[in-house]
Amino acid sequence: MTAGSPQPRIDTSRPHPARVYDWLLGGKDNYPVDQQVGERLPPEAKDAARQNRQFMRRAAAWLAGTGMDQFLDVGTGIPTQPNLHQIVQGTVPAARIVYTDNDPIVLRHAEALLVSRAEGATDYVQADVREPGTILDHARKFLDFDRPIALSLIALMHFIPDDQDPYGIVRSLVDALPSGSYLVLSHASSDLYPELAEMVTAEYAKGGIQLGFRSRAGVGRFFDGLDLVDPGLVTAPEWYRDTPVVEAEGSGIYAGVARVR
Numbered sequence: 321m322t323a324g325s326p327q328p329r330i331d332t333s334r335p336h337p338a339r340v341y342d343w344l345l346g347g348k349d350n351y352p353v354d355q356q357v358g359e360r361l362p363p364e365a366k367d368a369a370r371q372n373r374q375f376m377r378r379a380a381a382w383l384a385g386t387g388m389d390q391f392l393d394v395g396t397g398i399p400t401q402p403n404l405h406q407i408v409q410g411t412v413p414a415a416r417i418v419y420t421d422n423d424p425i426v427l428r429h430a431e432a433l434l435v436s437r438a439e440g441a442t443d444y445v446q447a448d449v450r451e452p453g454t455i456l457d458h459a460r461k462f463l464d465f466d467r468p469i470a471l472s473l474i475a476l477m478h479f480i481p482d483d484q485d486p487y488g489i490v491r492s493l494v495d496a497l498p499s500g501s502y503l504v505l506s507h508a509s510s511d512l513y514p515e516l517a518e519m520v521t522a523e524y525a526k527g528g529i530q531l532g533f534r535s536r537a538g539v540g541r542f543f544d545g546l547d548l549v550d551p552g553l554v555t556a557p558e559w560y561r562d563t564p565v566v567e568a569e570g571s572g573i574y575a576g577v578a579r580v581r
Contacts, residue, residue, distance in 0.1 A: 335527040344369035384411035395476030413439040422448040468500035481532035546578035
């Protein structure tokens with residue numbers, strides 16, 4: 321489904337991860353049911369959302385600086401300035417970006433995501449990461465899969481429990497990418513702050529949202545067969561390439577960028 325398709329109904333009776341994330345970032349595109357989940361979470365959850373967003377900005381800027389001009393952003397979330405395409409096209413104006421998310425409210429904001437630089441282009445498809453084939457079929461109409469593509473999975477895969485084949489999903493997406501592509505991934509940890517992880521998992525579960533927080537080794541499996549770029553798999557605030565983080569801070573989020581061989 322593209323931005324011009326009929327808009328599906330938004331279910332405001334159940335919380336959705338994209339809208340809870342929006343609330344954590346201080347956004348307004350959420351409903352009482354999402355706010356209730358967010359308000360029950362520990363304060364560190366807001367820090368994690370901010371750290372995820374900052375990691376995305378640094379990783380996208382670095383990739384654009386290397387000349388990367390194609391991006392597939394899965395689990396886009398509700399637009400928050402600056403969006404990925406604004407960061408990338410600031411360096412590579414001709415870059416092409418495909419956004420995808422499974423929350424209908426994101427579709428309502430797709431028009432903002434589609435405002436590309438004149439030299440480049442952006443597109444949006446409503447799809448679920450659990451159906452990688454659907455995402456790839458659409459992306460192939462817009463991106464050139466004979467050239468490198470950066471696949472972005474920011475704060476997404478910890479919403480896919482082990483019984484939903486998270487590693488197989490990521491492998492399906494990565495295997496479709498040509499050599500020289502990149503995987504950009506951040507993921508909530510189960511081992512850095514175990515008590516907080518259990519608390520967050522329990523609160524999301526009350527809202528009917530299953531989480532699959534993972535250890536460093538578990539997150540590292542998503543990068544199997546790929547070449548991690550420096551500084552490797554670290555916490556989100558510790559990941560940087562050109563510009564060091566001004567002030568180190570604790571984090572329950574792992575982050576990494578890896579090159580496809």
